[in-house]
Amino acid sequence: MFEIAVCDDNALDRKSLIERIEKNMPEPESMRIHEYDSGKSLLNSIKGIRFSIIFLDIQMGELSGEETAIRIREMDNNVILVFNTGFVEPSPRSFEVQPYRYIMKNMAADVMDRYIKDALKRMIEFSQAPLMKASVNREMLFLKADDIVYIEKYKKSTRVYISENAIKIYGIKADHNGQLPDIRIQEKLESIYEKLMVYGFGYPHDSFLINFKYLIYCTGKALKLKDVDCMFPITRSKAVEFNKLKQEFMLSKYKEGEL
Incomplete structure (x- = not known):
């Protein structure tokens, strides 16, 4: 089972992204989505769930997406990170955590769908890599x-x-x-x-x-x-x-x- 996390403190943005992920899932029966309204709640869940991919907003209260990503990398070096944001341009800190994609919320629908499909495809490819x-x-x-x-x-x-x-x-x-x-x-x-x-x-x-x-x-x-x-x-x-x-x-x- 592929465990997918969506973390955004805006409920409408979470709902919109989840709908797009569900629309573009290549293997829906093998994927499960978890949603979080803060970096703190996501980090607490990582202690018990091994996520395959995390879609992470950058502008969040209390704990920003960049800071959340840094803490994620301290716990899991393999999970695929996809930044999803409305306004913030990437900073040098963003790339230190090795995001696979950087999605803007105002992207055209077809472009966003392509990025999401590509990230999910990469997730599946990683799972097939030999140990x-x-x-x-x-x-x-x-x-x-x-x-x-x-x-x-x-x-x-x-x-x-x-x-x-x-x-x-x-x-x-x-x-x-x-x-x-x-x-x-x-x-x-x-x-x-x-x-x-x-x-x-x-x-x-x-x-x-x-x-x-x-x-x-x-x-x-x-x-x-x-x-x-x-x-x-x-x-x-x-x-x-x-x-x-x-x-x-x-x-x-x-x-x-x-x-």
Whole structure:
């Protein structure tokens, strides 16, 4: 069951958006909508419900949509966020929480329907992404694609670096020196790439894969990922395919007329 949250302190706006979501549901029997009139009530529900997608107003009393989104990301790094607002333009803080879409309430009906359909389609695609079987401290760990920042070749296996939020969610603890344990996947990098390339991963170098979701800077020869100090090189042999996948990812996220 896909759990969908609609959070807006305006009852009429909630009703209107819910009607549009219901109209555009590709699989109505597998989707359930929950509505909230404040960021606080939504955050309380997240403790007991694993939402697949959240439609979130930005201008709300007491707790704004941006602040609510920041707190959501502290609890769940994978849920799809869609900002839905009447007046506010996106700020740098808006993009820090990685919204998938930014919908204006005064959009033309056909455009809004297209954005909603696309967000729901993305929600379904995410649910179909494979879980990656990994190990940490000799214990099994099943990682979602969105948990992974990058994967590198390491000896005869691969080593995985996951997001800070994922580290918290999985309860992975550092040792007394502050070092996190290695997370390994016992597969070749090439075979992992075949599984993940359609879910927003690129292969810029023979030694590692990266998740475009965490890409914050990229030139023709190097890239930088969120929460990672080093720069990653892009080799000439991988550049064409890598840039093609990067462009497809960016276009799927920020289409013409979107932010």
